[in-house]
Amino acid sequence: MKRRLFIFLLFLIPVFNSCKENSESKQLTQSTPLAEEIADGKLPYKRLSTYAFFEGEIKDLQPNQSIIPYEPASSLFTDYALKSRFISVPEGQKVRLENGELNFPTGTVLIKNFYYSSDLNKPEVDKRIIETRLLINTEEGWEAFPYIWNEEQTDALLKVVGGEKEVKFFDLEGEEQVINYLIPNKNQCKTCHNKSEDLAPIGVKVKHLNNEKEFESGRKNQLEFWQERGILEGFSRKDNYPALVNYQDESQALSERAMAYLDINCSHCHQEEGPASTSGLFLEFDQKDPMKLGVMKTPVAAGNGAGTFDFDILPGKANKSILTYRMNSTEVGIAMPELGRTTVHKEGVKLIREWINAMNE
């Protein structure tokens, strides 16, 4: 029977061959003169400088006493942009840690600056800040506000429609890179910052901050430091809470590193309360169900994103897995995450490939 089918097909080839009748700005932000702004408490301000978060020259991003730096254990990849992050909690108020979640008082501001150095191996030399994103916890919940820096690096202006900037730098391997850095429009922020359709922070969670960071006063667990500075209550012992590893730390187990990477880069969407819940692919660090993690799971609405492959993860076969295929693409419609990168994160792809290849077939 099979042979007959084969012959049958063979004879039809010429028929099918006869069918093939058909075949196939950049926007520079100029510093526009804008009237001085008074810090009247009506947020958002048009100028970043109005918030007065920083001392001295604003471009040095030197925090004043009221804001505290933080850094998640693993960082979300954004086209190799360097980031400096701060939290501002209204005076006299505290973040409360309850049931493992951080609850922020109204008026809390998360400040995230995205910048490049001309050589990524020297992150503090020749810095150019592209954008600063503020997440402000308003009466109605979190809201995102993108500020775009001017060329003179003297201020940044609120621009809800986002924008695009050409950025040049030498990467970690010394190769020159030119990228079109995309600043998301205000509502695009929520593509990632989304929990049950409410805007939500990504990196400012216990699991990402329950680790040590270098402060001016010395090395300390970040949440302990917050508590000491009087902006957090409810944190008891670090061992009582989950802590993700830094995926770059090669002394850690491969699976821990991979799960930390997927958590910070993917799980804001790929979780039950995230926008990508439609896919049934859930990538939190503690996901234990192989199918939800993508193992032998067929895609649902992946379109071009599926490439020529059947499964999100085919154990032992990274080059036949949709997960790495999408991470390794820059094509809109294929590339994952959908926002926040126009380049491939080579180190991230390598890590996830190693992890999939190490799975038992």
Added chain:
Amino acid sequence: MKTSIIYLFIFSFLFTSACNSRSNEQTFDSSKLPRASEEKIEKLVEDFIMVEDGGTITIEPLFYDLKTQLILDNKKNVKIQGAGMEESVLSFRNLKSGGEGVKIVGENILIEDFSIEDAPGDGIKSQHTDGITFRKLNVTWTNGDKSKNGTYAIYPVQCKNVVIDGCIASHSKDAGIYVGQSENIIVKNSLAFGNVAGIEIENCDNAEVYDNMARDNAGGILVFNLPGLPKSDGHGTKIYNNAVIDNNHENFATPLGDGPNGNTVTMIPPGSGIILLAAKEVEIFNNQILRNKTTGVAIASYQITGFPAEAPNWSPYSHDIYVHDNSYERTLKLPDLTRELGQLISVYNAHGKAKTQDIIYDGIWDKEISESIESNPMKICIQEKGIEKMHFTRFYLMDGEDKIESFKDYKHFQGCNVNVSTDVSSLTSLLPL
């Protein structure tokens, strides 16, 4: 055997129409429209961000060349109003990032009278929205090479109370009109052509699909339930008064030369009218199911895909299916051979090689219900007038590829009773804002 090959050989050459067709048809030419200035484009992006509850976003009669997404976020009672499908066009050809051109989240949203072109991912997506109406919306792709087209044209997912009315969806690489993981759905008066799948209802409850035209797709109308999704299984779909015609377009869900991948849509054999896959409680009646070269109706279980067929709260079987009072027309076109299901039908059907079928049933049943299929354990009911002259095939596939059998006998599937109940009457009142 030899004679049959020669017969086929001659047959193939006589009827070059055996080819899968391919269409780049456009309903109008948007390149002639005046183009929106940078300021107007920026204003529209801003309007989507700044609109307040109860507000209206107006899309002028212009061609908008957008580089960023239009996202409406958590708003109520908002109307997005164009000046007409052929007047207001949003082009996402130059979109730099984002999964879809337009994204809607909110409550009671009406979107009408414009076109969306060339979004790299999906055309327009709505998620977590209660009350969403797409009216007189045209979503398409204008690429010559259709393998570059986007996934879904009109894509409500995880929504409640969805109305798609008078829309046109064409040339999408997956489904033109795709309603996923939603409940209470009407798709009516719409046209889907040149897509891989015309209209698809997937993991949904309570849907009615009527008065539509699905033509020149690879598959016309689909009701699927896929495993492993938050909305784990769907029930209750009525498909009636539709024209499901000439769905003989090639399946371009994967590039020419590539086989199917894990996306189920890549397996659809060109020439399929209506396909049910792991579908539950579906009634198909009063449709014109004409000139679909492989099969008019296919009733299949998920096992036929060859993928793992287990998931919580989900069944791989199609059951409680009622097909009645449809009209069928077969042509002399050869059934598909590019997809496994097409090959199965072409080679193994019960009426002779290379014969188009009107209705096929894969005959995969749950042995825990009955040892034999003769008791119709999955409740597949077929009451078509003139069925004795139709090409009906029931396969036997449960012992693997080496023992494929087929049967013409339709009697086991007659005289049964399946009650499919849907109720979308509350939806019509939701329409005017």
